[in-house]
Amino acid sequence: TQPPKDDSLYRGLGEREGITRIVEGMLLNAARNPRISERFQEIDIERLRDKLVEQVCVEAGGPCEYTGDSMEESHKGMNLTRSDFNALVEDLIDAMDSEGVSVPMQNRLLARLAPMRAQVIER
Numbered sequence: 873t874q875p876p877k878d879d880s881l882y883r884g885l886g887e888r889e890g891i892t893r894i895v896e897g898m899l900l901n902a903a904r905n906p907r908i909s910e911r912f913q914e915i916d917i918e919r920l921r922d923k924l925v926e927q928v929c930v931e932a933g934g935p936c937e938y939t940g941d942s943m944e945e946s947h948k949g950m951n952l953t954r955s956d957f958n959a960l961v962e963d964l965i966d967a968m969d970s971e972g973v974s975v976p977m978q979n980r981l982l983a984r985l986a987p988m989r990a991q992v993i994e995r
């Protein structure tokens with residue numbers, strides 16, 4: 873999908889600072905989530921945080937560049953399932969709730985991420 877033309881979602885998420893808090897909140901939730909916490913052991917969590925912030929910023933129409941690996945490459949050999957995907961989405965929603973992001977803005981971000989599922993699961 874093409875990046876959005878306007879930056880209203882970027883602003884709705886609280887720009888770079890808000891996105892950083894959302895991503896960090898999601899990763900903290902995931903680290904406590906028994907369905908997926910094992911996935912986040914023994915990885916470079918700071919790199920993951922930084923790349924996720926870039927990617928969410930780009931998807932939200934913000935002035936950022938994504939410098940990480942492709943979604944296929946990043947999740948190769950992990951054999952992620954739909955259930956794993958849904959668990960991380962729930963952790964993201966909880967993080968956005970904590971940041972006071974409106975439900976319409978939450979849904980706009982989720983709609984940008986949903987098409988990536990096929991690139992991430994069963995790899």
Ligand code: HEM
Pocket residue numbers: 908911912915916919920923924927939940941942946947952956957958960985986988989992
């Ligand atoms: C739309 C969904 C997802 C997006 C947009 C996404 C995005 C990313 C990004 C940007 C990276 C970093 C790439 C790099 O280092 O260059 C990454 C790595 C990673 N992702 Fe995802 N991801 C998604 C789904 C998931 C799910 C469902 C899980 C597990 C439950 C997961 C677990 C991981 C892990 C553990 C890494 C680090 C791999 C490593 O450093 O060895 N991801 N992901």
